[in-house]
Amino acid sequence: MTLHAQNLSVARGGVAVLEGLSFELAPGSALILRGPNGSGKTTLLRTVAGLQPPLAGRVEGGGEDIAYAAHADGLKAMLSVTENLLFWASVFGTGDIAPALRAFDLEGLTDRLAGTLSAGQKRRLGLARLMVTGRAIWVLDEPTVSLDAASVALFAAAVRAHLGQGGSALIATHIDLGLDADVLDVSPYRAVWRAPEADEAFL
Numbered sequence: 001m002t003l004h005a006q007n008l009s010v011a012r013g014g015v016a017v018l019e020g021l022s023f024e025l026a027p028g029s030a031l032i033l034r035g036p037n038g039s040g041k042t043t044l045l046r047t048v049a050g051l052q053p054p055l056a057g058r059v060e061g062g063g064e065d066i067a068y069a070a071h072a073d074g075l076k077a078m079l080s081v082t083e084n085l086l087f088w089a090s091v092f093g094t095g096d097i098a099p100a101l102r103a104f105d106l107e108g109l110t111d112r113l114a115g116t117l118s119a120g121q122k123r124r125l126g127l128a129r130l131m132v133t134g135r136a137i138w139v140l141d142e143p144t145v146s147l148d149a150a151s152v153a154l155f156a157a158a159v160r161a162h163l164g165q166g167g168s169a170l171i172a173t174h175i176d177l178g179l180d181a182d183v184l185d186v187s188p189y190r191a192v193w194r195a196p197e198a199d200e201a202f203l
């Protein structure tokens, strides 16, 4: 399913951050979001993922097809690597976690408690969760934070495989992932500042 964002305006803390932004994300394609710190990439991704409503405009074609990975890894510290993936597989109603363990080089860490992993290992496990969601549209906020060069390459390979299977990916990142992807710089869509009208329920 193609994700459409039409004339989208998004806000944080009741303040408009980006305005008038449109894009399409078709199956098999990736779109890289760029823009300086504070320009609104996270806010846009949260809106696309349905965590907050747009100020104006529409997002269509995402909904339950979206798997969202934010800055936090979303791991259960007292569960092992295997148990974490099995947990998420059961939440999303999928089964086989072996491809995810393999893709993110976690096979040697399966019995380790997630809370005892290094920052990069935690991030690999957090990203491996995407593969067990079974969802077609990956919406990813700075996915490579804490990853070394080899792990970035594993991540890029996982995204390529996902695209090859008809999935798609919307990724905010400051680094070059080496993907064949369109780039959307959000800077030109910065909103004109106006006093906040209302705060949001979930910060």
Ligand SMILES: Nc1ncnc2c1ncn2[C@@H]1O[C@H](COP(=O)(O)OP(=O)(O)OP(=O)(O)O)[C@@H](O)[C@H]1O
Binding pocket: 012, 013, 017, 035, 036, 037, 038, 039, 040, 041, 042, 043, 044, 203
């Ligand atoms: N919870 C919040 N309450 C109020 N303002 C916020 C909140 N979170 C972020 N902002 C502000 O909203 C604006 C957009 O932030 P956002 O996190 O979307 O930017 P970003 O492009 O993802 O930045 P970075 O590259 O640093 O991750 C910034 O000015 C930021 O300070």
